[in-house]
Amino acid sequence: MSQAFGDATAVERVAAGRYRGTIHDGWDIGGNANGGYVLAIGVRAMAEEAGRPPLTITAHYLSPAPPGPCELVVETVRHGRRLVTSTAALVQGDRELMRVLGTFGQPADSPITALTAGPPQLPDYANCVIGSDPSDPQVPQIAAQLAIRLRPGDDGFRRGQPSGIAEHAGWFSFADGGPIDEIGLLLVVDAFPPAVFSSGLPVGWVPTVELTVHIRARPAPGPLRCVFRTRFVAGGMLEEDGEVWDSDDRLVAQSRQLALTPRTP
Amino acid sequence: MSQAFGDATAVERVAAGRYRGTIHDGWDIGGNANGGYVLAIGVRAMAEEAGRPPLTITAHYLSPAPPGPCELVVETVRHGRRLVTSTAALVQGDRELMRVLGTFGQPADSPITALTAGPPQLPDYANCVIGSDPSDPQVPQIAAQLAIRLRPGDDGFRRGQPSGIAEHAGWFSFADGGPIDEIGLLLVVDAFPPAVFSSGLPVGWVPTVELTVHIRARPAPGPLRCVFRTRFVAGGMLEEDGEVWDSDDRLVAQSRQLALTPRTP
Numbered sequence A, B: 001m002s003q004a005f006g007d008a009t010a011v012e013r014v015a016a017g018r019y020r021g022t023i024h025d026g027w028d029i030g031g032n033a034n035g036g037y038v039l040a041i042g043v044r045a046m047a048e049e050a051g052r053p054p055l056t057i058t059a060h061y062l063s064p065a066p067p068g069p070c071e072l073v074v075e076t077v078r079h080g081r082r083l084v085t086s087t088a089a090l091v092q093g094d095r096e097l098m099r100v101l102g103t104f105g106q107p108a109d110s111p112i113t114a115l116t117a118g119p120p121q122l123p124d125y126a127n128c129v130i131g132s133d134p135s136d137p138q139v140p141q142i143a144a145q146l147a148i149r150l151r152p153g154d155d156g157f158r159r160g161q162p163s164g165i166a167e168h169a170g171w172f173s174f175a176d177g178g179p180i181d182e183i184g185l186l187l188v189v190d191a192f193p194p195a196v197f198s199s200g201l202p203v204g205w206v207p208t209v210e211l212t213v214h215i216r217a218r219p220a221p222g223p224l225r226c227v228f229r230t231r232f233v234a235g236g237m238l239e240e241d242g243e244v245w246d247s248d249d250r251l252v253a254q255s256r257q258l259a260l261t262p263r264t265p
Helices: A003-008 A035-050 A141-145 A182-188 B003-008 B035-050 B141-145 B182-188
Strands: A011-015 A018-023 A054-061 A068-079 A084-092 A095-104 A167-172 A208-215 A224-229 A232-234 A237-245 A251-260 B011-015 B018-023 B054-061 B068-079 B084-092 B095-104 B167-172 B208-215 B224-229 B232-234 B237-245 B251-260
Touching: A003 A141, A011 A035, A018 A035, A035 A054, A035 A068, A035 A084, A035 A095, A035 A182, A035 A208, A054 A182, A054 B054, A054 B095, A054 B208, A068 B095, A084 B095, A095 B054, A095 B068, A095 B084, A095 B095, A182 A208, A182 A251, A208 B054, A208 B208, A208 B251, A232 B251, A251 B208, A251 B232, A251 B251, B003 B141, B011 B035, B018 B035, B035 B054, B035 B068, B035 B084, B035 B095, B035 B182, B035 B208, B054 B182, B182 B208, B182 B251
Parallel strands: none
Antiparallel strands: A011 A018, A018 A068, A054 A095, A054 A208, A068 A084, A084 A095, A167 A224, A208 A251, A224 A237, A232 A237, A237 A251, B011 B018, B018 B068, B054 B095, B054 B208, B068 B084, B084 B095, B167 B224, B208 B251, B224 B237, B232 B237, B237 B251
């Protein structure tokens, strides 16, 4: 995987089901680490314990995650022949920041295939627009780690000209160009600006309550094509659905998160 | 809530975080209880412990659930002012059948609302077709508890004439006509015949690995309009996405599950 991402999500096994990691500086938005990045740390510990890559992962976010050392407490719920189910608690000091429930295993060789949609139609990587300029002090720190390119127009919200449709599409790559593995996909699905920013709604910070990611295949090399959509904003909540496609036109991940809208705009 | 459903999902608190329940006969498919029904038992214990209704729930299914007594072990992960996060293990004898991670709380009064879609277009309840005839011995036992009506054509797979589109829509009601609360929605999203049955693929039993449900509002009285779609079958897996709408045209639940396709058709 990407060297920088691998280093920033490394975990060390200190006892059965107990790992140490570090929430690194530079993967944050205003001092709090990106949710997909924090999830990747937890799932590296779970995947090592399970001996398999993640298949379906759900995280519930309990508290913002400042940089610093953290501990992962992994409980194996069921160790089956094909699938392993486990939970992880990510703890900093005496505060739990995130709880994860996941099932691990390899996708199967199955002759049954049917896809009703393909990757999003996008201009080439070079003809998409830089997601965020890392030299802009307004831009989240994590932007320097990534080389996201947005579909032209999906960056309009930054200039007060939202497209009016809560959909963002574009390319994902790490800034170091390194490969994206199953655990990298957990970051990919939480790395774009929230789709609701283009809706035209007066929406500010949208804290994630829950994020579920289905890993559908290990990505082939190269940047990934992604699309994220919010269809329903109501009751103080919104969902954001994501799809991620690799250079072989294969669906590699689906995601959905539930986030809170601010109570007052 | 519906009397029959309430009785079949009742739990009794026996100690802090420990509940007893019963997986009732008659809510099964071929002797194994419906996944949404089993989830409702677990979430009743979690909701009682949290003192709040469910907002986002994820279940990982570990083993089929035969009828009989069961125990729920609930761990409160975080008890916040607005939201409570907890886990539950549903155990029968010394075997855990299901692990749940959920966050509980009330939807907020928020002035920010945007919906890009409405309820599925359906004929009136009376003009839709009976989901399953409970007197047919081929039909799952649970059919007798429900009064599902499918959109005409979505029942074609039963006669070897699948519509060719992996989408099922229709009305949900309990057979006793009783109200559907937040916990009832957990059954609603897993009660229709799998959408993939209408795809034309040679697909048999599709065991659920993981089911996530977002409760977006408490349903108004009356039957609910539902739509379920499978868009991607690949790598031995498929997702099924659900939307549930109430009689006030409000989105009350969104669901997604990851299921396995048989390795050989």
